[in-house]
Amino acid sequence: MFEGEKTMSIRLIAMDLDGTLLNSAKVVSERNMRAIEAAQACGVYVTIATGRMFISAEFFGKRIMANAPIICCNGGMVQAVGADEPVFESHLSEDAFTELMELSEERNWYMQWYIGRDIYADKFRPEYFVSYKSMKDAFVVKEVGKGGWRKYRHNVIQCVARDLDGRIERVTHEIEQRFGGRIRAQQNTGYSVDLTPPEVNKALGISKLADYLGVRQDEVMAMGDGDNDLSMIRWAGTGVAMKNGIDEAKALSDYVAPDNDDDGVGRAIEELVLRA
DSSP states (O other), X not given: OBOSOOOOOOOEEEEXXXXXXXXXXXXXXXXXXXXXXXXXXXXXXXXXXXXXXHHHHHHHHHHTTOSSOEEEGGGTEEEOTTOSSOSEEOOOOXXXXXXXXXXXXXXXXXXXXXXXXXXXXXXXXXXXXXXXXXGGXXXXXXXXXXXXXXXXXXXXXXXXXXXXXXXXXXXXXXXXXXXXXXXXXXXXXXXXXXXXXXXXXXXXXXXXXXXXXXXXXXXXXXXXXXXXXXXXXXXSSEEEEETTSOHHHHHXXXXXEOOTTTTHHHHHHIIIXXXX
């Protein structure tokens, strides 16, 4: 359902991955692919905007043949598929990262972090990474051992705290209380939470990309389902929420698409871009 009678000229589409572009099997459906290809054939930029790290975003960027740089790490990094340098990148302060990692050791939290293309953790624990099952050998974590993070704390784009024992809300609360104004906690999945520089969100990433491409804000369509998608749904000229999304996302959006297991991305593109 589209609200309003505004005339749209969409030149850039940015899509979240989990719960949006990807179905429950963590793959891109054929209908979604056909709609993306058709939009690109019409000259529309199509890309991904995800909380995932770059190598995961790039994996799916290749799958959809993204014709614009990818937004990853919740907007903290914008980089094209195959590129050596980012269009935009933001980093946690080394002081904040150091304090966070010292606290995680004290509390025995499982923490991973991203520097450029690389993923780091003291030890790879596959049970924490079931969402990456469709990536197969493309997903690699660099194990640094206990305390090894001290050698890898420069230019950290994002950290992720993970817990399978129902403690992630408590972890998130403690981080927010201790690091308010220095670290932002977002995309709480119930077993993980993303930790970014305080100014970072997907709206920042998509605005940097739009500026880079010379696309106006009102020419952007953003699609998502979760709490970390709210900023870009609000910012974009056309905000799209998935039927399976949180209520706040649907309330903010101009259009509510079918859910991610019913080709919601493809149907939204067909309705709002290809038929417009």
